Amino acid sequence: MTVLQVRVSEPRPGRTQYSYELKSGDGSVLGPLEQEHTVDVSQDLVKDLCMEIDEALKNADATAGTQLRESLARLGSLLYDALFPRTGQPELMRRLRESSGPLLVQSNEALVPWELLHDEGDFLGLRHDLGRRAKVDRPVVSGRGIDQVRRALVVGDTLGDLASAREETERISAWLGENGVACTVLTGREATLSRVVGELAREQQPYDLFHYSGHVSGVPDAAGLMVHDRKLIGMDALQPLARRGAPPVVFINGCASADPTLGSAPRAQAEAAQTMNACMAFMVVGAKTVVGTRTAVGDSGALRFAEAFYGQLRDHMEAGTAVRRARALLAEQAEGAWASFVLYGDPGVRITTSAERETEPEPERVRRDGRRKAGPERPGYSTEATGLLRRTSRFGSVRGIVTSVDLLTALLETEKVRERAAARIGAKRLQLLTEVLRQLQSHTPGAGDTGSFHTGSYDMSSMNGTSGTNGTSGTHGTKVSGGPKPEGGGGIVLSDTVERVLEGAEAAVVRAGRSAVGVDDISTAFLETGGGSCAELLQLFGIRPDRLLSPAVERRGPQSGDDVFDLAGLSPAAATAVRCARLLAAVKGEKISTYLLLQAFAMTGSEVLQEALAEQGEEETDAYHTLAPLGGARPRDFSRRTLARLEQTLAEADGPVGEEALLIALLTEEDASARRLLQKLGVEPELLIQALRNPLG
Known part of the structure; x- marks a missing residue:
């Protein structure tokens, strides 16, 4: 991050x-x-x-x-x-x-x-x-983490004057209910200050999600959510939540109302500050993720954004990814609401609303006071898996945290996984992926780098094929004082993704009645988490994570070929449009839809589409230019350096500038960012320039 x-x-x-x-x-x-x-x-x-x-x-x-x-x-x-x-x-x-x-x-x-x-x-x-x-001048409650939204409090139309807010509470609670979330809905007279705060502060079966739709109001240095009788839920009213912690996820769809006597600029600033303060009040008492609005959002847009956001959480997206993809979805639907929503908190927090399997009996843990928790014995780790985890720990020892990038790199350096992946995606492609992962790590451990893992739940130094009962239970992200430490200092913490991978692998082994976690168990658990921050990287490489890591034997035949759609049957222009659509989809984190494919035809300058629309009339011709806002690049779309290179190349050319000349122009300057990109990918720019100038050698 x-x-x-x-x-x-x-x-x-x-x-x-x-x-x-x-x-x-x-x-x-x-x-x-x-x-x-x-x-x-x-x-x-x-x-x-x-x-x-x-x-x-x-x-x-x-x-x-x-x-x-x-x-x-x-x-x-x-x-x-x-x-x-x-x-x-x-x-x-x-x-x-x-x-x-x-x-x-x-x-x-x-x-x-x-x-x-x-x-x-x-x-x-x-x-x-x-x-x-933001920084605050009062103590902050650490709050509680969750892996799934099971209970939600939905509050809206507290004054009885917002029919759209009431509709939103009904539709959101219905959607959550269909996805296995138990909802309590409070509207109008039911949404009193004491009732809402009392529900939020409950200790038995606490809420994981709080969704509010209504008014945000405030006075100087204070702001809050307006409930029945126009009373406010602000920083002070939320103090009873400090013992248990606020719901980890809070969604505030509210419009602020500053002093109407203020001018436009100071009023807009005051309203933005009020909304931020209302959101931050929940973070002070333990909320992990708070989504709020900068300005008032239209009724339909607010509802669609909320549904899109929760839909992304259902698909195991991290909070930041869920908000970004909800923005992108509404932006593509010509909806202005996408631009008003703001995420407060760590964008890497992962929470799911999906109805998952019943919780498995937790493997035995050792508490900080040395006493064991009740539960079945934790499985040990095979010799091969222990080596994998020690390599992973060495990657993260300098930073003090192990990420999904570290774990994926270590998996791909394991012989059985490397051979399997090379056979499926090709050795050169695998080598390039590994080099990029190494670049992302910004650290290549030396031969003497022998750090051991020690986190709140796992002690990698003890994983020698026996039961892993030497770990200590604790909260993710907290360095513990007991147990072996890596060389060079304090304990190493696990990212959320890596911790879920190891927990999932252990749980799978317990269910299967086996005694030791193997590399294949870790690979499978990695796939089940979605891959963390590695997921989008693999998507940009055009590699399905299951082809890279799945232990299962792939079925041969037409369905198991290279995971790239065969464009051989398309004309060059049509193939270019499909490639453009794939790039758009990768950037937006979406699947290729008919919408994106049509836009790609326009962006790549499809004369067929342009002429067909022109035959329909002037309005249809304008539609072509609307579809292709990036088709004709404007000078302000380029950086100054790139624009200067293009203009110079065009001025020096005797005729139309071809691909070779344009590529050479981009790579000529020593400090060009294009050269740095090629060098990161292991390509020597000068050799590429030479090949472009002499395509036949």
Whole structure:
């Protein structure tokens, strides 16, 4: 995960400075970056742009579609350049653009819609699984974790004046019920302050999810959710939740109402701050993930976003991925609501609403006081599996945390898994994937790097083929003091994905009545978790995770060939459109739909589609250009350097510029980002340029 820390200061009246620190949460992408980048920013310009963005969102209707998105892209691009000026810290901008995976913005600044900043490629909220974190001046409850949403409290239309909110509570509770979630619904007179807080604070069968649809109101320095009799659930009213912890997932679909005497800009800023404060109040008392709105959202859009978000959780998505994909889904449906929702909290939190199998008896654990918990004995690990886990621990020993990237890399270095994967996807493809995984790790352990694993639940140093009862029970992410430690310092914690993999592998072995966990058990459990942060990487490589790791013997025949759709039967133009659709789908994290495929035909300049639409009339011709907003690139779509290279290449050419000439132009400059990408993939740019100039050798 990449963490962007933002601090706003006013060193003297009229001058505003934004200070940034950009760090990688696990060292896998950027490496630790201690330098603080400070830039002078026109706060008046920032306020005006934020006000225009809020006004565009408030005035958008359900049919805003492409026009709203283009307006937000224009404003978001200006705001991005205002906050990250090209004359200020180009290194910071480059690192931010090149970062991948979840992005956590840590700041108390409520004015800027970070999700709608638009860099050279897309909105940050569509490019990244983006979450926000703020600092508070009071104790924060650690809360409780869950692996599944089983019980939900749904509250809406508390004043009896929002028919849409009442409809939302009915539809959301019905949807949750169909997915195995027990719901309590409170509306109107039932939704009193004492009843809602009492339900949230209950200790027997506590709620995993709180969904609110209604008004967000507040006074200076306070904000809250409005319940019956216009009373507020704010920071102080939530104190009874501190003992048990708030529901881990909170969804607040509410519109804020600041002082109507304020001007447009200060009122928009005040409303954004009120909503953020209402969301943060739940995080102070233990909520892990809170989804809120920046501006008022249309009735139908809010309901569709909530259903899309919960649908992604049902499919085992992490919270940040669920929000991003819900945004993308509504954006593709020409719905403006996608741009108003904000995720507060860690975007990497994974929670599912799916009805899963009954909980298996938990393997025996050892408590911190040394006494054993009741339950069957934990299985041991085979010699091969123990070696796998020791390699995994060495990968994470420098960072102090082991991620799914570490585990997948170690699996692919296990002989049986490597041979199986090479036979299925090809040795060269496997080698390239392994090299990319190593790059993401930013650490290649040396021969003497012999760290051991020690977490709240697992002690890898004790896994020698005997029962693993030397671990200690504890909370994920907490370094424990007892037991062996890796060389060089403190304990190593597991990411959520890795911890679920090991727990799943052990549970499967217990169910099967076996005594030891093997490599195949770990591979299968890895697949069942969805692959964590590795899932999208494999998707971009066009590799199904089951083909890479599944121990099962693949059936031969037409269905088991290469997992890439055969384009040999298509014309070159049609094949290009399909490839473009696949790229769009990969970026958006979606399947290739007829919508995306049609858009791809337009984006790749399909003359057949263009001529067929032109025959229908002027309106249909305009439809073609609406379908292909990226088909004809505009100068502002390019970085300045890339645009200059293109213009120079066109000016020097005697005729149309071909692929070879364009590729050579992109790779000529020594510090071009395209060259760096090729080098990361193990390709020498100069040799490629030579091959392009002399295609026949």
